Amino acid sequence: MSSAASAAPSRSSRTVIAVLASCGIAVSLMQTLVVPLLGEFPHLLDTSRANAAWLVTSTLVAGAVCAPVLGRLGDMHGKRRMLLIALACMAAGSALGAVSDEFAVVLCGRVLQGAAIGVVPLGMSIMRDVLPPERVGSGVALMSATLGIGGAVGLPITGLVAERFDWHWLFAGAAAFGIAEIVLVRLVVPASPLRSGGGFDVPGAVGLSAGLVCLLLAVSKGNDWGWTSAAVLGPGAASVVLFLVWGRYELRRGDPLVDLRISARPTVLFTNIASMLVGTAMFGGFMVGAQIMQAPRATGYGFGLSLVASGLVLLPIGAAMGVFSPVSAHLSARYGPRTAVVLGASVLTCGNVAAAMVTAPLALVVAALTLIAVGGALAYGALPTLIMQAVPTSTTAAANSLNSLARSIGTAACSAVVVAFTTGWVLRVDSAVLPARAAYTGIFLVAAGAALAAAVLAAVTPRPTGVDAEPERPARQPVSPRTPAATGDARRAGRAAPGGSRRAAAPAGSRRARARRAARSAPPTGAAAGSAPNRPTRAGSPPTRRAEPPCPPAADPEDRRSAC
Numbered sequence: 001m002s003s004a005a006s007a008a009p010s011r012s013s014r015t016v017i018a019v020l021a022s023c024g025i026a027v028s029l030m031q032t033l034v035v036p037l038l039g040e041f042p043h044l045l046d047t048s049r050a051n052a053a054w055l056v057t058s059t060l061v062a063g064a065v066c067a068p069v070l071g072r073l074g075d076m077h078g079k080r081r082m083l084l085i086a087l088a089c090m091a092a093g094s095a096l097g098a099v100s101d102e103f104a105v106v107l108c109g110r111v112l113q114g115a116a117i118g119v120v121p122l123g124m125s126i127m128r129d130v131l132p133p134e135r136v137g138s139g140v141a142l143m144s145a146t147l148g149i150g151g152a153v154g155l156p157i158t159g160l161v162a163e164r165f166d167w168h169w170l171f172a173g174a175a176a177f178g179i180a181e182i183v184l185v186r187l188v189v190p191a192s193p194l195r196s197g198g199g200f201d202v203p204g205a206v207g208l209s210a211g212l213v214c215l216l217l218a219v220s221k222g223n224d225w226g227w228t229s230a231a232v233l234g235p236g237a238a239s240v241v242l243f244l245v246w247g248r249y250e251l252r253r254g255d256p257l258v259d260l261r262i263s264a265r266p267t268v269l270f271t272n273i274a275s276m277l278v279g280t281a282m283f284g285g286f287m288v289g290a291q292i293m294q295a296p297r298a299t300g301y302g303f304g305l306s307l308v309a310s311g312l313v314l315l316p317i318g319a320a321m322g323v324f325s326p327v328s329a330h331l332s333a334r335y336g337p338r339t340a341v342v343l344g345a346s347v348l349t350c351g352n353v354a355a356a357m358v359t360a361p362l363a364l365v366v367a368a369l370t371l372i373a374v375g376g377a378l379a380y381g382a383l384p385t386l387i388m389q390a391v392p393t394s395t396t397a398a399a400n401s402l403n404s405l406a407r408s409i410g411t412a413a414c415s416a417v418v419v420a421f422t423t424g425w426v427l428r429v430d431s432a433v434l435p436a437r438a439a440y441t442g443i444f445l446v447a448a449g450a451a452l453a454a455a456v457l458a459a460v461t462p463r464p465t466g467v468d469a470e471p472e473r474p475a476r477q478p479v480s481p482r483t484p485a486a487t488g489d490a491r492r493a494g495r496a497a498p499g500g501s502r503r504a505a506a507p508a509g510s511r512r513a514r515a516r517r518a519a520r521s522a523p524p525t526g527a528a529a530g531s532a533p534n535r536p537t538r539a540g541s542p543p544t545r546r547a548e549p550p551c552p553p554a555a556d557p558e559d560r561r562s563a564c
Contacts, residue, residue, distance in 0.1 A: 013131050017139040019188045020123040023083070023181050024143050026174075027090060027120065028150025030113040031059060033170055035155065036162045036307055044167060045103040052103075055110050057220045060415075062114030064216055064408045065209045070118035071401025072257050074125065076200065080191045083122045084182055090116035091178030097171030109171065116178075117408070120147060121400035124384050128396055129192035138329035140388070141381030145325035147407070148376050151286055153318040156311025163307055194393060204257035207246035212405075214239035219412045223419040258402060259395055267390040268399065270461040272406040274341060274454045275383050279410025280417070281348045281451035282376035284443050285355060287418050289314050289369045292440060298429045301359045301437040313362070316370045321377040328381025337382040337389070338461055344378030345455035349448050351375055356444035359437065375451065379458075380407075386461070410450075417446050 034041070034055050041052040066086075074082040093112025096105055120143060127139040161170050218236040225231045250256040262268060293310035295302025305313065331340040351371030358364045384400055391399040425439035 013135045013139075015188055016131065016190070017127065017135070017142060019181075019184045020126065020139070021142050021146055023087065023185065024120045024123055024146030025150040025153070026177050026181050027086070027113075027116040028147045029154040029157075029177075030090060030094075030116065030174065031063075032151050032154040033113070033158055033174060034110070036159045037167055037170075040162075040167075045101065045106060047103040053224070054107060057216075058107055059110045059114030060220065060408060060412055061213055061216045062111045063117030064212045064405055064412075066115040067118040067121060067401040067404045067408070068208060068258060068398065069205050069401075070115075071121055071125075071398040072205075073200065074122050075395060075398050076195065078191055078195065079122050079126045079129070080185065080189055083119055083126070083189075084185060086116045086119045086122065087178050087182045087185065089113075090119075091175050091182065094171045094173075094175035094178060098168050098175055113174070117404065118401060120144070121384075121404045124388075124400050125396040126189065126192055128388055128393070129194050130190050137333050137385060138326050140384050141325040141329035141332070142322075144380045144384050145321045145328075145377050148282065148286070148321045148373065148380060149318045151283075151318075153315070155290055156308060156315060159307035159311045194396075199255055201250075201253060201255060201257040204246065204250055204253065207242060207249065208257060211239050211242035211246055214242060216409070216412050219409075219416050222416055223423060258398060262391055262395060262399070263402060265390060266462045268387060270457055271341075271383060271386045271390070272403055274345070274379075274457045274461070275403050275406040276410035276413070277450045277454035277457070278341075278345060278348065278376065278379045278383070279407040280414040281345070281352060281447040281454065282372060282380070283411050283414045284352070284418065284447035285369050285372040286317070287414065288422075288440055288443055289317070291422075291435070292365065295434060296429055296432075299427065299434055299437070301440070303362055303365075313366060314369065316366060317373040320370050320373040321380075324374050324377035325381045328378045329385075331378070332382045332385050336463065337385040338458055338463060340382035341379050341386065341458040341461075342455050344375045344380070344382065345451050345458060346375070347378060348372060348375030348451035349455065352444045352448035352451060356441045356448065372447075379454070414447070418443055421446075 037044070038052060038056070041047070041055060042049050045052065070082045070086055089112045093109040093115075096109035096112070100106055100109075123143045124140045127143065128136055131139055158170055161167075161173070214235040218232045218239065222232045247260060250258060250260050263272070290307075290310045292301060293303050293305045293313055294307065295304070297304045303310075328340050328344065331343065351368055351374070354368040354371060355365070358368050384403060387399050387403050388396055421439040421442045422435040425436040425442070426433050427436045428434075
């Protein structure tokens with residue numbers, strides 16, 4: 001890593017981290033870009049409410065599908081190159097939304113925006129390759145936390161634009177942001193010198209994409225279509241079959257899209273499952289916090305704030321994630337990333353329990369939601385470090401992308417839980433149907449259970465071993481020239497030692513070696529005093545056996561027995 005870090009010695013590590021983190025914030029903003037306008041899009045785009053919901057679902061599915069593909073391509077052909085392609089997709093999708101009023105065109109734009117979520121795992125992998133070792137931990141922690149920072153900061157920004165300006169400006173601003181990030185990356189971020197090579201697993205990418213689409217379709221639309229309907233059970237069953245076939249194929253392929261043998265290592269497997277649970281536990285507060293702030297006071301739990309005011313009140317959530325991500329890196333460096341994940345998940349549990357119990361005043365509710373963000377920052381900052389310490393450097397981007405995929409699945413599961421609870425427990429306020437307080441209590445308790453499960457799972461996760469080589473081809477141990485089996489020269493040197501004994505090639509620290517050194521340092525006695533020195537032998541000729549020298553009188557009894 002140190003040699004890779006010297007690829008661009010003139011560039012500041014802080015600048016590289018800042019640029020990559022801003023890219024992470026940019027793509028995470030895309031996840032909440034249209035949330036404030038979901039209620040208005042059926043009228044604005046002349047479509048149904050069910051179709052408008054696909055503006056969020058399509059982004060989630062596209063991100064889950066493209067993240068592992070971009071990660072594998074990044075390992076093969078360059079991580080910075082794939083990062084630039086992902087940012088270009090985001091800019092192109094945003095431009096489509098900025099110039100069109102057609103639902104199909106805006107939907108395509110949202111798919112392209114979702115494909116850019118691969119920027120986050122690619123950015124973490126670039127940091128591992130090009131930053132000095134002492135800066136990798138803090139950089140990766142901040143990059144990982146941008147998924148939450150962008151979502152928290154994006155709500156007030158998008159709410160302000162939606163209230164004061166035309167909605168097309170949301171997409172136009174995102175396009176300008178994407179273009180600016182492309183320029184900054186090309187100017188500041190060095191290319192990673194590491195390449196894994198190999199061929200791209202096209203059948204594996206198609207199989208994984210098909211399985212993820214079916215799975216996320218069933219999870220995200222189960223509340224709308226009915227969990228027992230054929231439209232949900234069919235894709236759910238198809239995802240199981242597709243993943244089984246895909247897994248069997250990947251195990252047989254020499255250069256798979258996802259190395260399942262590495263992914264099945266306990267450290268990697270447990271960390272990915274914990275990532276899924278942490279995603280469920282953290283995003284529950286993000287998704288319902290604004291709804292609680294905007295709910296009328298007549299509900300008994302709401303505060304009647306406007307869209308912009310609620311976003312401003314929730315700004316401490318984003319600030320907390322930005323502040324505590326370096327704390328996560330410090331904890332990981334001092335006590336290990338596993339400890340940081342356990343601590344973060346425990347804080348997440350406490351925050352969700354507090355949010356389930358507290359309904360007033362506003363400051364306490366915001367404090368509970370901020371505590372959820374603190375726990376998420378501590379856990380999210382350490383999870384990629386656990387992954388990177390447990391996988392070879394040649395698969396860093398693919399492994400991080402799989403971890404990002406696990407978080408996306410957790411977010412999708414959280415979305416399904418939120419919809420199920422908020423539509424299952426309702427009340428009427430002035431002819432308006434709104435979620436009851438019991439619905440939000442249930443959401444926070446489910447999130448607390450997920451966080452507690454993540455803490456337990458992280459506690460039993462084996463410590464990473466720092467694998468730097470492929471497991472199927474272990475590195476050969478170097479043979480020291482001081483060992484008996486070093487080379488033919490060492491053996492010949494043993495034969496050429498005083499007295500011609502082969503025992504001269506024994507390890508330097510053994511009793512026998514000490515005795516021989518004592519024998520060489522002692523004055524010659526008897527017949528050995530007048531003996532001629534050993535003559536060197538020709539290469540390949542058999543050695544001439546000579547009489548063993550007498551035992552050294554100066555050696556202690558134990559060494560004397562060893563030498564004689």
